[in-house]
Amino acid sequence: MALEKPLQRILLIDDDPNDRLLAIREVNREFPDVEILEALNWQQIHQSFAADEFDLVITDYELNWATGLEVLQALKAHDDQRPIIMFTDSGSQEIAVKAMKAGLDDYVLKSPKHLVRLAQAVRSVWENAQVRRRASELEFRLQFLLNELAVGVFRTTLEGELIEASDGLLELLHLNSLAAAQSFFQQNLAASFHKLPTQNRWHREVKIVRAKAKILWLRISETKVRINGNWVIDGLVHNVTAHKETEATLEALNQTLEQRVVERTARLEQLNQELEMFAFAISHDLRAPIRQISGFVAFLKQSIEPVTSDKAVLRYLRQIVNLTGQAGRMIDDLLQYSSTGRAELQYVTVDMEKLVKEVKQQIEVQTTDRTIHWRISSLPTLTGDRTLLSRVWQNLLENAVKYTQNKAQAKIEIDYRTGQNEQGKLSHIFSVRDNGIGFEQKEHARLFGVFQRLHSEREFAGTGIGLASTKRAIYRHKGSVWAEGKAEAGAVFYFSLPYSIE
Amino acid sequence: MNFRDHSILMVEDDSNDIFFIQRAFRQVNKTNPIRVVKDGEAAIDYLSGAGEYSDREQYPLPTLILLDLKLPRRSGTEVLKWLRQQPVIKRLPVVILTSSRENVDVNTTYELGISSYLVKPVSFDALSSMIATLNTYWLKLNEYPSVTLT
Known part of the structure; x- marks a missing residue:
């Protein structure tokens, strides 16, 4: 935004040296810093124009070699926005009017009584000129912006009849006249005007199918405005076709992606x-x-x-x-x-308590030389693959027995509770706790690996696949396994089975 | 039939396995003969008394057939299927002794009619133990049907 331009130089055109002095004095009274340039003939006028170092012109009407009107016209030819004030004699009202019509900004009567008005005239003319300049700059900038943004501007009646359309709008719609735009509006947009929203401003997106099935997407922002006592709708139009196409492409890409994920998963x-x-x-x-x-x-x-x-x-x-x-x-x-x-799961009703006791019995046959205190809580009946679940209990109980082998009094506790799994689904949660050699909690990840062992074959027999098998069996039931332990302080192994198998 | 006359027909193609099983048997039983055929075709010939096997003095019908499934020329399952269609000798008990424990094989053979399905254990000690048990059960305890064709 340009700053207020200060009035710096005035070009004074007057034959009479006394009048000139008077004028200068008047002007300097209000504007002490303003420089007054003088031109006394056409040659000097043209020189001044060429140098173009003045902001405002004051000219007399009656010059020996020209009239003020001619000077006015010459100035307009040079720069039709440059402010100009003319001295007139009394009795030349028509000249003054004529001059105003020709673009004169103001006139001052050349009489001692009226000369005092000169400074005031200069001030108001100069301020008006500034306002005009700023308005013109704003309009230019607006036009520029609208062009750059490819935005069209229009005005319609409340019924949707097009009153005004900017060049930008015509260009956007590939039309070349207001009439064409009006029929366009009538054909494509009229219907939507019948249901205007209750607010004063709104947006909408409109899809228009043109010749040769070309599709145009318009985003229209409108606002109800009262102009001169009448209601109209002022609107802005954006061409968002490209945007919409990008959206559609993205959507298609998304779907392709999803498809590809499905295919990749299947392939995996x-x-x-x-x-x-x-x-x-x-x-x-x-x-x-x-x-x-x-x-x-x-x-x-x-x-x-x-x-x-x-x-x-x-x-x-x-x-x-x-x-x-x-x-x-x-x-x-x-x-x-x-x-x-690999084996197919065969779901049957499994009484977990009975199953655990069977497995325990088989194990006890081989541990007759040891003292093991067993505590088995009440366990529920559920649906699952009996073979796999039997292996799970066998593995967990055998492990508990094995890793307490160095304890004089081994204690193995089997518990049950209901709870939620990671997906928040209601699950059965079983646990096998022993007071044996335990494990470092940080080794948790290795526990369930295939052939992963935390102890050597010499310390405790085994290949290290039991827990991996257990994990797999439970996973096939859509459950999960985890463990807690402390070195030398025993371990608890948990597994969960969801209530319902989906 | 006196259990002293009981004999086993082993249908097995792997010579190492033949060696092991015979050796294991000899450790617990030095009387009852074990005869070996090495493919499915030969097994059928033996059991039907065809060709060189027509001499039933030299090649008597066994009281127990130890059948491997993976055989050249005709598989164990085919031999079994054939046997179960023969008059009289279809009564002969068959014990499968094989390397695999595939569900398919187990179910198919039981469907055709076997007395037992055994998987060769990976440790020889376990094999010895298994053969010893087999000997006690089949050659000493079990009662056999008559298979004379008259």
Whole structure:
């Protein structure tokens, strides 16, 4: 926004030197800093115009070589916005009127009585000129903005008849006359004007299908305005077709993305299955050779032991026996783990309390030399795959028994409560707590890994697949497993099963 | 029939497994014979008395068939299916002794009619123990049907 331009120089055109002095004196009284330039003939006038260093012109009407009107016209030709004031003699009202019509800003009678008005005339003319200049600048800027933003401006009656349309609007709609715009409005927008909202300002988006099925999307912002006592609607129009197309493209892309996710997931599941089958095939095929090695090693041992006392040989033999045993167990565990994943679930009603007691009985057969205190809470009946659930209990109870083997008084507690799983679904939550060797809570992640062990084979027997199998069995029931423990202070293993299997 | 005459027909193609099983048997039973055929076709020939097996003095009908499933020429399941369609000898008890525990195999064979399904254990000690139990149960305890064709 330009600042108020100060009045700096005035061009004074008058033949009479006394009049000039008087005028200068009058002007300087109000405007002490203003410089007064003088021009006494056409040549000087043209020079001044060329130099163009004046803000305002004061000219006499009666010049020897021209009339004030001619000066006025010359100035208008040079710059039709430059303010100009004219001295007139009394009795030349028509000249004054004529001059005003030709663009004169003000006139002052050249009489001592009226000359005092000069300064005031200069002030008001100059202020008006400033206002006009600012208005003109604003309008220019507005036009510029509207053009840049590709916004069209219009005005309609309350019934939607187009009264005014900016060039921008015509361009936006590819029309070339107001009449064309009016029929456009009537054809495409009239209907919507019948249901005007109750507020004074509103937006709407309108879809217009044009020739050759071309689609145009317009965003129209409108406001009710009272102009000269009449209600009209002033509006702005944006062409948002490109925007809408982008939205549509995004939508399509989103859907493609979703589709791709579905496809990728399916592919991943397929790959997973292939991997499963591969792992199973390998385990299955490896089993026979390992089994047979185990057989020959047994015979080798039977043959060698009686005839050698070579400590090294006997040690090698022992190691081979142990290792083949280990390999065999791992293969069998892996196969069982695989079957936990592959076998089809058969849902039946399972009395968990009865199941736990059966498993406990089987285990107790092998722990007759130990003191184990069992406490089993009341457990519910639920729906699940009996084989898998049996394996889960077997694994958890066997672990509890195993890892309390160094305790004189082993304590194993099996509890039940209802609760919510991670998805907030109502679930059965079972726990097996023991007072055995426990584990470091930070090792939690490794607990359930395939063949992951926290202790060596020598300390506690096992291949480390039990918990992995348990986790898999529970996951297939859409449940989850977790554990809490402290080194040397026992452990609790939890698993949850949702109430309803979906 | 006197249990001393009981004999086993083992249908098994892997020579190592034949070695192990015979050895395990010998550890607990030195009297009852075990005869071996190495493919499904030979098993059917034996049981039907065809070709070289027509001499029933040398190749008597067994009282128990130990059948592996994975066999060349004709699979164990095919042999089983054939057997169950034969008059009289369809009574012969069959115990499957195989490497796999695939649900499909278990169900199919039971459907066709077997007396037991055993999976070869991975440790030899367990195999010995299993064969010892087999010996006690099938060769000493079990009562057998008559399979004479008259």
